[in-house]
Amino acid sequence: MKKYSCRKNQSKVLRILLPVFIFVAAVCSGQGNGEYSNPVISKNVPDPTVIKTPDGYFYLYATGRVTPVYKSENLVDWTFAGTAFTEETRPSFEPDGGIWAPDINIIDGKYVLYYSMSVWGGEQTCGIGVAVGDSPGGPFTDRGKLFRSNEIGVQNSIDQFYIEEDGKKYLFWGSFHGIFCVELENNGLAVKPGAEKRQIAGSAFEGTYIHKKDEYFYLFASVGTCCEGVKSTYRLVVGRSKSLSGPYLDSSGKDMMDNGYSVVIASNERFTGNGHCSEIVQDDAGNDWILYHGVDVTNPRGRMLLLDRIGWDEGKWPCTGNGTPSLTASVPVFY
Numbered sequence: 139m140k141k142y143s144c145r146k147n148q149s150k151v152l153r154i155l156l157p158v159f160i161f162v163a164a165v166c167s168g169q170g171n172g173e174y175s176n177p178v179i180s181k182n183v184p185d186p187t188v189i190k191t192p193d194g195y196f197y198l199y200a201t202g203r204v205t206p207v208y209k210s211e212n213l214v215d216w217t218f219a220g221t222a223f224t225e226e227t228r229p230s231f232e233p234d235g236g237i238w239a240p241d242i243n244i245i246d247g248k249y250v251l252y253y254s255m256s257v258w259g260g261e262q263t264c265g266i267g268v269a270v271g272d273s274p275g276g277p278f279t280d281r282g283k284l285f286r287s288n289e290i291g292v293q294n295s296i297d298q299f300y301i302e303e304d305g306k307k308y309l310f311w312g313s314f315h316g317i318f319c320v321e322l323e324n325n326g327l328a329v330k331p332g333a334e335k336r337q338i339a340g341s342a343f344e345g346t347y348i349h350k351k352d353e354y355f356y357l358f359a360s361v362g363t364c365c366e367g368v369k370s371t372y373r374l375v376v377g378r379s380k381s382l383s384g385p386y387l388d389s390s391g392k393d394m395m396d397n398g399y400s401v402v403i404a405s406n407e408r409f410t411g412n413g414h415c416s417e418i419v420q421d422d423a424g425n426d427w428i429l430y431h432g433v434d435v436t437n438p439r440g441r442m443l444l445l446d447r448i449g450w451d452e453g454k455w456p457c458t459g460n461g462t463p464s465l466t467a468s469v470p471v472f473y
Contacts, residue, residue, distance in 0.1 A: 182440025
């Protein structure tokens with residue numbers, strides 16, 4: 139399968155490679171499967187996290203007062219499936235706090251939902267908590283906070299991401315005051331006693347997601363402003379390392395500790411403020427897909443859900459077809 143090519147001169151690339159893209163799209167989509175248009179959810183669904191469950195459905199969770207949940211069979215057509223919490227069951231360790239940037243996982247047969255809880259500007263009292271459910275649609279039972287910013291010594295402790303490696307469980311987090319990681323207990327529900335946090339990226343980033351592919355760990359993050367409507371400057375960026383704990387370098391070799399990064403998805407005339415990606419999902423044809431939020435300049439009523447195929451160039455760096463959100467594209471392949 140021919141890989142995508144990441145280039146800066148997008149108009150020139152499109153003229154040269156358009157026949158190739160059409161051919162690749164046809165092969166990858168399984169001929170006749172059709173196209174989709176972005177956004178795939180035309181509602182405010184910021185900071186998406188997604189998981190595929192044993193019944194073949196995808197469940198998506200987003201920032202919201204009681205954490206909205208959506209359900210899909212194909213990553214394109216989503217239906218509202220309820221909320222992870224109710225007003226009575228929502229976490230409460232941060233008074234008047236919102237529930238931000240959920241991260242869904244299956245740990246020991248349970249659905250484990252990590253969440254951030256904060257008020258806007260509450261960078262010392264915000265924190266990260268965890269809830270557990272028996273099914274992806276909930277209900278989720280809150281297990282309380284893991285830590286607050288002023289307890290763990292990291293300002294603005296939000297935007298968490300869970301990952302397992304070599305039989306150990308880790309939490310990564312941080313928002314414009316460094317990206318950090320710490321080991322968790324075996325059940326994933328608390329910080330491991332005696333574990334020390336470690337900084338792995340600088341102050342330019344938030345919204346961490348780490349994807350392991352072949353010999354590399356790819357640290358996806360967002361830079362810029364997320365929440366200023368059409369003036370938002372958010373961009374999805376990446377660095378990579380051969381070790382989960384780093385160092386993570388960009389394509390020029392600059393360390394993410396020094397705020398180096400390579401841009402994966404920037405803005406175009408239709409979508410701006412694009413970032414805070416979900417987990418990468420592979421379809422039945424082996425194509426990789428990523429969900430993220432962006433502002434639709436034709437309908438700027440929130441951060442809407444966008445979907446794009448992720449390719450890997452000859453240097454094994456992730457990219458989209460032209461480095462910005464697609465307006466239309468061939469649908470993912472699911473049999």
